[in-house]
Amino acid sequence: MAVDGTWNISMNTPMGTREAKLNLVAAGGDLSGEFSGAQGTAPVAGTIDGNNVAWKATVNGPMGQMELAFSGALDGDKVAGNVAFGSFGSGTFTGAKE
Numbered sequence: 001m002a003v004d005g006t007w008n009i010s011m012n013t014p015m016g017t018r019e020a021k022l023n024l025v026a027a028g029g030d031l032s033g034e035f036s037g038a039q040g041t042a043p044v045a046g047t048i049d050g051n052n053v054a055w056k057a058t059v060n061g062p063m064g065q066m067e068l069a070f071s072g073a074l075d076g077d078k079v080a081g082n083v084a085f086g087s088f089g090s091g092t093f094t095g096a097k098e
Contacts, residue, residue, distance in 0.1 A: 002074060003031065003048055006098040011083055012091040022095065024055070031055050035068070046070070053079065 007022040020037035024044065031046035035057035046055025054071040070093060072081020077097040085091045 003053060003079075007079065007095040008098060009093055009095040011093045012088060013083075014089045014091065035059070043075070051075070053081075 003024050003026050005024065007024065009020045009022050011018045011020065018037060020035060022033065022035050022044065024031055024033040024046075026048050029047055029049060031044065031048050031053065032057075033044040033055075035042050035044050035055075037059065039059040039061050042057040042059050044055045044057045046053065051074045052072075053074060054069075056067055057067045058065050058067045059067075066086040066088065067082040068086075070081060071083075072079050072093065079093075079095040081093060082090060083093045
């Protein structure tokens with residue numbers, strides 16, 4: 001499946017641009033994997049439906065745990081959409097497969 005693999009993700013956050021890596025594996029309509037960024041590494045759980053993807057990862061930050069909730073659309077080896085940063089607002093993200 002096109003979503004399987006390692007992705008370089010760029011998030012536009014209320015605190016500026018943040019980079020991360022995302023490893024995804026699809027099994028039917030379910031996504032699993034690992035999110036790695038400045039705050040460490042966290043497991044990922046999500047869904048895929050056609051080109052639409054959504055996943056969540058809970059990371060540890062300076063103010064405690066924060067759930068990152070992504071929703072977007074695949075376009076070949078690219079992905080883009082929105083990301084919610086728990087109670088810290090939301091932003092957009094883009095990604096490209098390695």
